[in-house]
Amino acid sequence: MHTKHLAATSLFMLLLAACGSSSVGTDSSSTSATTTSGDSGTSQPAPVTLRYAGWNLGTVGQNNIERQLLAAYQEENPHVTIEIIERPVVIDEETGSESTVSWDEFFATQAAIDNLPDVYMIYNLAGFTAQGWTEELTDLVEADPDFELIPEDIRKSASFNDRFFALPQSLFYYGFFINRTAINRAGPRAVMPTYGMTYEQLMDAAEKDSKAPVEGGDGIIGISGLDNLVNWMPAQLDPNLGWFTYNETDGYHLDSPAFASAVAEQLKYYGPGKSAYGGYVLDALDPSKYADYFGVSQNVFESGNQSIRFEGSYSMRDWHTRSLDPNDSLYGADIDFIGTPSWNVPEVGNVHRIPVVVDYLAVGKGTDYREEAYKLAKWMGFSAEGYEKRLDLAETNPAQSALxxxxxxxxxxxxxxxxxxxxxxxxFKKIVVEHDQFILESLGKNVPGYWDSRSNALFDTIQVGGVDTNRSIGQAVVDIYSGNLTLADALQKGLNTIANQQWQTAKVALDEYLADN
Structure with a gap:
């Protein structure tokens, strides 16, 4: 691999010492890019080794579906050897606990020694592209008729100025899970939530699907996850907006009426008057009542003490697998996913847009095996053949290879x-088969500077315990919906301006890279 060379810091060198790789197969091979002739005299692909990295690989011992799919690719393409780059583990010297290094540290380390993987999952497509860490794939996707079978908005989310620097790997939905088993225990007033219901109907169901504890530990709370309203609700109220009010034309709209409405709704459940909703909104429930409601449970949805929970659809694999285990607290639970609710917008009608998040695979800049890397990324991502193999693996071993x-x-x-x-x-099947209006949540991956605009950038300095303390834009948003800072004051201090400045700064860097490459 050959990329822009970055100076290696002492942190990078420490991480390098911990980095390792594991081969999916057992045979070694050369990395020649030329073709060879087999015994029959016919042309055979030359052996190649592709280095692969992903955050969803689990451990070697777990051998999850991702590792099995990589092994299956090798079986179908015997000239390819795949080496998995294992993310290094950091040990806390004080506690002895282990954790993997962050994805950006991991890739900065690899880039510092011109050693990017040939194929890798990418969490910051805009940032990595501006760094020169992603191979452009425009000519390959344009020559691939299968790529056109992906929904257009999902395809285009992997591009900048119609130039493609990644491939969509997987699509997840954000919204509300329901536990029918818990709801059926809530009493005769219970209402079963469904896909397509309005927000008002969902909140009415949340109240009716709650039950105060009788014997201690047997309470049922209606709903959680309303702290995400400011993220997805503005896009329901205003079709010109996306996740957290962003659109590609002019950035963020935190000064919009739609954002103000979402803030006002969220403030009800997190602000000074939240106790009025404590009987059915988990985040509004007085923590001193948790033990009476839920006993010793640390996760009330998983213990059967909650009816509705906001979460990504990726959670269904673990929950479904656990519902089949007689020794698990979720055993027998009937869980489904209804997405986000619709909203009746005056003079517009019923608007129903469901957030989706896309994971992407990139090809490392400067790879010696560009087309082979593309084929592997396609197999692990949008390929129908690769997905059929995933289904085969999942059907054979539902627990270890759950999809x-x-x-x-x-x-x-x-x-x-x-x-x-x-x-x-x-x-959930109704959403997948019928629904066609979505909100792209993957801004952290494909919008320049998103995390600075949404969370990390400095907003202001405030007094905390008599000490000047920097407040980030993310904390400012929390303070707004918690009632500690009014939206009007935040806007006067430059909330929307700061968010858009971060976006513009990062966008300029990306545009400059695209213009020069």
């Missing part, structure tokens, strides 16, 4: 086979 995302190419046979693995997910 948690639907196919990017929405082929009926693939969708039906997926939901045969999740027979209770009848509402």
């Amino acid at each position: 948690n995302f639907t196919p990017l190419i929405n082929r009926e046979d693939l969708v039906n086979r997926f939901f045969e693995l999740y027979p209770n997910m009848t509402e």
